[in-house]
């Protein structure tokens with residue numbers, strides 16, 4: 001049994017999707033990040049960086065934080081959704097780091113300055129909108145002529161889907177990126193993905209932020 005500490009947000013959704021895809025038994029505990037529950041001492045002992053997701057694997061007592069490390073842990077635990085042949089494995093590791101270091105943080109800052117910041121400094125809004133588009137174009141090129149990021153559906157698709165799902169709901173369209181849009185629609189149609197993005201909670205309604213920003 002695995003306990004997943006999570007909220008209705010992009011990085012935790014990666015893990016609920018993976019747990020559903022892998023058919024692993026798990027329970028969820030909601031950590032309400034809008035209420036600051038990630039800073040409670042009992043949660044900080046699980047993740048010193050005070051962020052969700054975190055998992056505890058009760059089979060061996062292991063606690064893991066950082067969503068892409070958790071994805072790799074679950075893939076290795078089950079021997080599924082991550083290739084073992086060196087070429088694909090190194091391509092996959094590269095893309096996991098790329099997602100964690102570039103896509104996640106940049107898409108996060110883009111949403112912060114465009115939607116959530118009480119004041120919206122033009123420089124920051126434009127910087128992150130531009131970098132967000134540039135990174136989206138990188139994803140488009142990575143999916144050129146292929147169905148998935150690797151040769152088969154893998155945790156790399158799940159890692160990228162978490163933030164893409166959220167960004168699209170925040171109003172950052174991918175309709176001008178045909179490869180990415182086709183990939184997105186195909187991944188979104190998977191039953192495990194639909195279950196995952198509603199576990200333990202769906203994304204919040206971004207409409208008020210989008211309306212205010214417009």
Ligand SMILES: N[C@@H](CCC(=O)N[C@@H](CS)C(=O)NCC(=O)O)C(=O)O
Pocket residue numbers: 009010011012033038050051052053065066067068100104
């Ligand atoms: N690099 C971390 C980022 C985790 C992260 O930013 N989680 C967000 C939710 S998607 C969070 O806990 N935010 C609360 C906060 O920043 O205080 C990962 O991939 O797990």
